[in-house]
Amino acid sequence: METISIQTSTNNYEVSIGNRLRFNVNQFIQSDYSSVFVITDSNVADLYLQDVVSALEPEYTVHYTIVPAGESSKSIQVYYDIMTEAIQSGLDRQGLIIALGGGMIGDLAGFVASTYMRGVDYIQMPTTVLAHDSSVGGKVAINHTEGKNLIGNFYPPQAVIYDIETLHTIPLKELRSGYAEIVKHSLIHSSPFWKEIQEVDVTKRVNDHELMQHLMKGISVKAAIVEQDEKESNVRQFLNFGHTLGHALEAELGYGEITHGEAVAIGMLYAFRVSEHVYDTSLPYDALLNWLKKNQYPTALPPLQVSKLISRMKKDKKTKNHRIQMVLLKSIGSPTVEAVDDRDLTQILEIFMRELVEK
Structure with missing residues (x-):
């Protein structure tokens, strides 16, 4: 496993990159939360949601919501619906939100976390290569019909848990x-x-070692700028x-x-x-x-x-x-x-x- 530390004005957090981290998610949770609310999409849910829920449940009460996969879910209506589900689940200000998915889920769940009861903690669990960028740095948002990410906030996560094994299933x-x-x-x-x-040819797929090195370098470039x-x-x-x-x-x-x-x-x-x-x-x-x-x-x-x-x-x-x-x-x-x-x-x-x- 590799880690990169990110320092922000509000909190410091670590980006952890490795294999099968989703089965040990509890190890990356530093606080004693009252409950956990997982936000994921319809593609990721079938593949990895149960792994994460099973890893959390011995220690936490876990609720989750599944939104339709795709950029169209970064909308004010889906945001509102998630807020309603979180309230009905009993999530309080001592609760934790986990964003399990790609960049769309990270942006959407992060924005929910930043505004729910004036802000609750959240963790990013990216499952795509694209999300190596969006999961780091604390920019969270939803889209407006007039433009992308026009409704948003700066709200850093408590941790980023990057299980590169989940990248094997992305198209x-x-x-x-x-x-x-x-x-x-x-x-x-x-x-x-x-x-x-x-030298990279993604059509022939990239081995885990090479992919991890590229992700680490990309995140390091972003981390240096964000700090x-x-x-x-x-x-x-x-x-x-x-x-x-x-x-x-x-x-x-x-x-x-x-x-x-x-x-x-x-x-x-x-x-x-x-x-x-x-x-x-x-x-x-x-x-x-x-x-x-x-x-x-x-x-x-x-x-x-x-x-x-x-x-x-x-x-x-x-x-x-x-x-x-x-x-x-x-x-x-x-x-x-x-x-x-x-x-x-x-x-x-x-x-x-x-x-x-x-x-």
Whole structure:
């Protein structure tokens, strides 16, 4: 088992990564809680819910709720329904919530925890590669029809328990989605990490040792940034590289039509093109595009109105004074945040979308 310690202004917690940790979840619970309320989704429940409940029940009264799998469950209605179930289960302020699932469950359950009775403790138990990013750092949220994660909070967990054995059952599409965030971490970090990731072929699956090393490096990159800037007033914005267009694509296409990682992958390519325009630099656009194609990421987009995407991008949380703030790269490992004119973004996006189709 490997551990990474995360320090925040409100609490310090550990990310534990290893095999079969779900069978020993009690070992990672530090406080004496009155009860435990597990939030999971319909895919994960069939695979791992009973393992976790059985591990907890000798010591705790356990209740759980199962929401439909998919990004559409990160909604105000599902949030409200979970609140109702938690109240009816008798969960009190001394209770613990466990988020068992991927990034959607982590965001949703974390937001429930942050607002239930003005805040109760929660633990993240991620079951996807993508969730290596979302389970660390305390950003929790639900979606609004106008944009992704627009209703949310900063609320760190008490622990992150990452049983990599649960990654064996995720489909290739989800593995690919998660590796997009690992790619993001490699691009905003030093170049050796990016060179290492270029050798990965997720279509042939990744062995546990290699996967654990990539997860550890990705989490370490995020941890170092989060500890400097917990509430995204400065360098934490770098973690949104690729997300400005990525979130706009998710919202415009409809949540669930494209995975978060697939959208971010396209967003990173676009951020490369904007970076090259703003800083008159050359970035490994073709290398990233070729890696995405090798790993079977969807790169061609259906017909979309550029004006609508720009409008979506202007609703991004980084937008200031109605100007889009994008995370760009001066070079690999040198991220920055820059305000970019709508006209430039529109022109670059029009060319970029044509370019994707042609390539």
